[in-house]
Amino acid sequence: MAHPPxxxxxxxxxxxxxxxxxxDSATYAVRHQRDKVAxxxxxxxxxxxxxxxxxxxxxERLLVALYAARLTPSPALAAHYRQRLxxxxxxxxxxxxxxxxxxxxxxxxxxxxxxxxxRKLIEKPVEGDEAALKTLPAAGVSTPAVVTLSQLVAFxxxxxxxxxxxxxxxxxxxxxxxxGVPPAPFPPNTAATEPGAVIKAHGFTNEVLEWKAxxxxxxxxxxxxxxxxxxxxxxxxxxxxxYYLFLVHQPEILRQRSTAFNAIMYAPGGLxxxxxxxxxxxxxxxxxxxxxxxxxxxxxxxxxxxxxVIAQVFEDPATAGTTARERAISQFSIQITDAxxxxxxxxxxALKDVGLSDGEVxxxxxxxxxxxxxNRLMLxxxxxxxxxx
Numbered sequence: 001m002a003h004p005p006x007x008x009x010x011x012x013x014x015x016x017x018x019x020x021x022x023x024d025s026a027t028y029a030v031r032h033q034r035d036k037v038a039x040x041x042x043x044x045x046x047x048x049x050x051x052x053x054x055x056x057x058x059x060e061r062l063l064v065a066l067y068a069a070r071l072t073p074s075p076a077l078a079a080h081y082r083q084r085l086x087x088x089x090x091x092x093x094x095x096x097x098x099x100x101x102x103x104x105x106x107x108x109x110x111x112x113x114x115x116x117x118x119r120k121l122i123e124k125p126v127e128g129d130e131a132a133l134k135t136l137p138a139a140g141v142s143t144p145a146v147v148t149l150s151q152l153v154a155f156x157x158x159x160x161x162x163x164x165x166x167x168x169x170x171x172x173x174x175x176x177x178x179x180g181v182p183p184a185p186f187p188p189n190t191a192a193t194e195p196g197a198v199i200k201a202h203g204f205t206n207e208v209l210e211w212k213a214x215x216x217x218x219x220x221x222x223x224x225x226x227x228x229x230x231x232x233x234x235x236x237x238x239x240x241x242x243y244y245l246f247l248v249h250q251p252e253i254l255r256q257r258s259t260a261f262n263a264i265m266y267a268p269g270g271l272x273x274x275x276x277x278x279x280x281x282x283x284x285x286x287x288x289x290x291x292x293x294x295x296x297x298x299x300x301x302x303x304x305x306x307x308x309v310i311a312q313v314f315e316d317p318a319t320a321g322t323t324a325r326e327r328a329i330s331q332f333s334i335q336i337t338d339a340x341x342x343x344x345x346x347x348x349x350a351l352k353d354v355g356l357s358d359g360e361v362x363x364x365x366x367x368x369x370x371x372x373x374x375n376r377l378m379l380x381x382x383x384x385x386x387x388x389x
Contacts, residue, residue: 008039040260055145113139126288128380217245234258271363
């Protein structure tokens with residue numbers, strides 16, 4: 001049965017509510033210039049916490065959310081999910097595990113496995129390997145429920161960073177800071193950076209890679225009409241991609257996620273497409289996602305007609321940037337990835353010091369946050385495979 005369309009209502013937008021954005025504020029106006037992103041963000045939340053979604057109970061999903069928000073940390077989100085858990089009738093013992101305990105404290109082995117997987121994806125997603133993933137089927141979690149859990153933890157990683165960045169933008173708008181001194185550009189990298197040159201450093205590459213899922217994907221010839229429709233909406237090659245064929249086990253969640261991704265990475269105006277790809281590549285390098293780093297390094301080069309900064313990102317993202325603007329984009333992308341709770345008004349001012357407008361800051365925030373989501377799916381559900389030519 002097809003999922004009824006999720007209708008966006010700006011008046012109940014959770015992100016706006018948690019950040020405290022009022023309709024007459026400058027940050028609200030900037031955010032809602034990208035209303036497709038706002039709608040798909042809310043739509044993802046609604047789909048992931050739909051009480052009728054099978055596989056994981058609503059209480060299990062809310063326990064994951066509380067635990068993830070606590071670990072990241074995000075006090076505002078933790079308080080929100082704690083309240084929802086109370087309303088959902090979760091047991092006090094389970095809430096205590098998510099709020100202050102460890103996965104091993106859970107009385108239910110299934111919940112313990114779910115929370116341990118959540119911990120790995122939140123704290124160090126590169127550790128969420130095939131062995132970690134397969135603890136879930138061993139604990140009685142079905143493949144569609146594995147997709148739900150993985151999408152949920154990845155979405156929460158996006159949601160936390162989006163809220164942190166918007167809080168910082170709002171703080172700067174309320175109390176402007178004095179302009180600072182833009183960072184000096186990093187000296188040119190000596191690695192081979194001729195357009196088209198292969199770059200390899202620390203396990204990362206700009207070579208073409210494929211991706212293979214570790215669990216069963218949906219077969220196109222037996223997919224439901226809704227699954228086919230979502231595949232066709234998501235990407236031109238979705239029907240031959242393990243990534244999409246795995247995620248379409250939960251079609252409505254994939255629909256909302258693809259809508260958000262496409263609106264973030266391809267919307268006209270605002271931050272240049274190349275700079276969005278630079279942010280995505282930095283985040284992927286920091287998170288250890290070889291596949292995402294490869295894909296978005298290639299896209300940066302296609303758009304910018306150069307790859308010098310990609311060689312720098314692969315070598316050391318903390319010192320990457322051929323211009324002050326690139327350096328600031330890299331620095332912000334690292335901060336929002338590694339320590340979202342530390343992002344503040346000064347973090348946003350540093351971007352404005354190198355010429356980013358409020359709209360461009362939002363586009364960078366979106367690009368960085370969506371790769372907190374994308375990396376966790378690519379890292380934790382399958383592995384990259386080098387294309388043989």
